[in-house]
Amino acid sequence: MKPSRKGCCTSGLRRINLNRKEDGVWCTDRVDLGAMVTDYFLSLFQVSEQNRLTDVRGEFSQVIETQNQALLQPISPEEVKTAVFDMHPEKSPGSDGMNLAFFQIYWDIVGPEISGLCANMFETRKLADNINITNIVLIPQKDKPECMGDWRPIALCNVVYKFFSKVLANRLKGMLDNLVVECQSAFIPGRSIIDNIIVAFETQHFLKRKSTGKEGFIALKLDMSKAYDKVDWSFLDKILIKMGFHGCWVRMIMECVKTVKYYIQFDGDFLGPIIPGRGLRQGDPVSPYLFILIAEGLSALIRQAEKQRNIHGVAVCRRAPRVSHLFFVDDSFLFFKANMIECTAVKEILKEYEDNSGQAVNFTKSTLSFSPNIQEDFKGYCRNFFGVLQDGDNQRYLGLPSLIGRGKRAILGFLRDRIVQRIKSWNNRFLSRAGRAVLLRNVVQAMPTYAMNVFLLPRDLCDEIEKLMNGFWWKGSKFEQRGIRWRRWEALRKPKGLGGLGFRKLREFNLAMLAKQGWRILSRPDNLMGVY
Template identity: 50%
Template sequence: MAIKLDMSKAYDRVEWDYLREVMSRMGFHSHWIDLVMHCVTTVCYNVIHDGHVIGPIHPTRGIRQGDPLSTYLFIICADGLSTLIQQYEANRIIHGCRVARGAPPITHMLFADDSYLFCQATNGAAEGVMSLLHSFEQASGQQVNVAKSSVFFSPNIDNQSRTLICSTLQMSQADEGSLYLGLPNIIGRNKSAIFGFLKNKVMARMNTWEGKFLSRAGKEILLKTVIQSLPTYAMSVFLIPIGICEEIEKLMASFWWKTSSSKGNGIIWMSWNRLGASKDDGGMGFRHLHDFNLAMLAKQGCRMLCNHDTLVSRIFKAKYFPHSDFLLAKLGNNPRFVWRSIWGAQHLVKKGAIRTIGNGASTNILTHPWLPSTENKYVSSTHPGLISNTVSSLFFMDPRTWDVDIIRDLFPTQEANIILGLPLSPHASDDCWSWSNDSKGCFTVKSAYNLLQDDKHLHSGPNNSGFWRKLWQLKIPPKVKNFLWRASNDCLPTCLNLVIKHVNIDSRCPVCKLYTETVVHALISCPFAHSYWTKLGPRYVPDVLSSFGSWLDKLFRTLKDDQVSYVAMVCWALWNARNNTVWKDKSSTVSAVLMSAKTTLDHWKKAQDNICLSSIFFDNKGDGAELWTKPDNNHIKINVDAALFPQEHSYGYGIVARDSTGHLIEAKTGYFEGNLDASTVEALSIKEALSWIKSKNWQNVEIESDSMISVQGIRGNQVINSLSGLILHDCQILLSSLPSVSLRFIRRSANRVAHVVARYSRFLSGRSIFEYNVWSDCESLLYSKYL
């Protein structure tokens, strides 16, 4: 049975002598204890009643709620209860519960003043619990609120025993609606009814925003930061019914599209699936809640896969997969809903989890995912010589290199190339699990969610040239960006679009009253708008116009950023002028539109100048340079870069060494077959540069790379459980043996020569390049600018 305890006035009842004694038993220094107790015992209160001050009132026990120190002090007090429970268990007065054979016994779970006790469902155990609680109450001053406490029984306990135990404990049996930490304790058959409170919370929060004048940019922030976060806690434990997720998404869509003047739900101009696409793909980046739910549950699965020693992992492993790992676990017969939920995300963990090869001793060749391939991480070869063997049997140990002959014999050509393109670290020890969709190898909910979205291929609108990315990067007010997004997706309430949505109005333009009003007509080809664009010049007037998005995309490619920003503001002002004509019967002039656009943009930019914006923090002097500069006298500067060739399933790197005069000393390339991610290849290029410097015995060398992740990883001391992490660790070891070598981060614009050399690596693999044999394109770039 499980006993849910509720402490009455938990913070206010803490005895000061008990708190001091517990801290003393835990080993805190007496001086530190005196300081803490001085903070606790010197408090006093004053009460204002009928305008008169009553006090001061000096309490004799309790800790103040809201004080930052109080939470930690109460945890210390709760440790006394935990120690007492362990003592009762050691004396065999109570016994913990095991969920399965081989599982650790559980006696209690504590979270602040919410506690759970687990023991056998016998009257003797109930009497032991009462004795335990009485002892704790006497010592600490705490008091169990039996009216709010309850008892949970397993289904095989008969009613007579339940009644007797509840009578002994003076508590009632828990009902299906009971909660612990905001989540339901008992999950019945009707999941939609149980989790309906999530929808109610969303509705209640949205109702508080009714009547407020919010732009769509403001609504976007509220939906992403508030509404989407409300079900997050429940989603990390349970698989929420798809129906509940869809109902919440409908509420979000209605709130998003509804205007302040509309009485109903507003017109839905775009489906939620399209809104849920990333901003780079033409959507708004809202979450698909079911996919986000799976990503949250996949986090629990990854913890069970990687952290075997945690209490949760030990319990679930003993119950559901005692002889395998999480990736091979089965659902089982009559599983609990929590396990069913976590197991539902197993397919996602399988897609992203991969073994990082260290010494290869614990990775099975056939049953573990270890190939760095986006198509299949498992070996497809069925050669009998691979059965039960580990990856360590495929390479030599000293030095650690692949056994090319064995790999060519046992694997198909494509798999053999992938394996041989996998770098081996001479310093790595044990193999480990990592997450293939994160540069640091760590599981993140964001990367898991993106993995699900990549499978759906959610794309809408023009995306070949980075159109949407350019749109969202414009330095204009957020509401104007949102306006451009709606215009590019043909989601503006023009007369024609309203007629399509069955609104009974005239489809002609309300400004010129001549032509059908589309987005293109309202913002570009209407005589009123066209007169303005004509004044700006012919490049603003399109020859053939298919859509507003195509016109804007052309401007992105031909105009400067500040010019495009001004065009965006003019479009916004034209739309406002059109709305004034419709709703206020107020006509505007071209000069008024221009003045409105310029004034709005100027005011917004001035407001941004008054905001202290944080920039990227660079660790070392010289980081973030945008132009290449000559090194100091008697110094050598080496630039490195990597290149990926996805079509050929290969990668390469380029290394360029120059002296203090800016002349080329030597350049080096490398080209390999394999499917490695960008961060791994960037780390590998730095490692090759360090090894090259060591072999040349060069002194006073400056290495520059445009990979911030790699530079920060080498400088930091964080353990990164991925292939790139192993290579970065090798770089740290090499760099420590080269005291006169420094490493810094530069912008891509300052690394153009190394970039070109890396792109040519597939034609010049393994070649050394000097001034006499450098090709013309590289030579012109090499000596075009030093500063």
């Protein structure tokens, strides 16, 4: 119990030894650092006085009676066991110091008591005492964090609470496909992140080629500041009620959200308790699904503006539906016509959403893209109007380029650079050829897979990656040097049963990944990619 609560010898990797205050003064004293961390989170989780919740506007899909009945069914032992064994056994322990593997291994002993506790909490709509105590660990978001904004707070919930929350999440996610618009692709069974990437890429490609015509279009990529941590609880409550969730279910969800008590893990100690007034926990199984429902508030405002013809999305061709927004959790893309009426409408929507939900758009990190037929004077006016400084033409969306021109090889060359960097990180390891083969199959071959779902990689890029793999298998740390390869790479790519090592043929694998997307369009024409 003690090592898990007090940290271990590797905890120094995330220790805050130097940090800058808001006034720019560097802080090094341990006591001052602890006070700064505590003040930061007290301020972060404090309800903003600017939030003045009005009525939630817009049309929402409704939960039907049979769905509410399914949500309110008593929790069964089988349901709890399914939730427990759906979770990874090596997840970090919470305030109780126990990890998931312990409960999974000894489920026959502890299972009946945990199942009974979960069923009782659901029946009474009240959590057990101290079960919602949560430790917060700080994960650096960049190599050399300088201020508190450079650290990401991750909630280590009580493991038994996570079992209960996972049961609620499993019940909720099954009906999200009918409640959430198709522009949101995150965490919903049957939807894919690839849909968002392809639709965004095609829309951006249309914008780049639209060099004629009186009407231009704008793409605004939003960056939400501390999206999870600033969620307004009263807005979440109103969204759930607006969508028709039963009052008992709403009370249970709000009990999970509102009764949390935080302790900040700092330099081997625990700072707190901190009683929040807003925010969702990154680490709570039900939080991602609640955040998706909150994002429906923004989507509803945009759809209402479209219905009133205050905003017009982008149609990439005749008879194609208009795309006005794409969401993937807090990654948001908005598309609208380049005129002051629509720019003003978009800004008013974002302001209303910010005032109600607590979500704050960081316009300095957001980006704007324009079609070429827009005058430079108007582009400059739009940048000043929104307060956006960055150009979105060369930015990435969900980890991949949002726009590719003729220089496809140069734009996708980051894949090769990542592979070289990863292989070089293994230079200090004394690996046999069998060990190198395992790393190549499980790490290197997986790195370009995400991009292969969207783009057909140039043949010479695939050949170059295979050359790097071949060099690493034969030469190890000297993989970039010339030398004798005693077998052809084609022989090593054969299946093990035919005398090879089972390495992938990257070009053929790329084609298979793209064929899979084609099959998804044919088999599910109602999904986002099929519709657009």
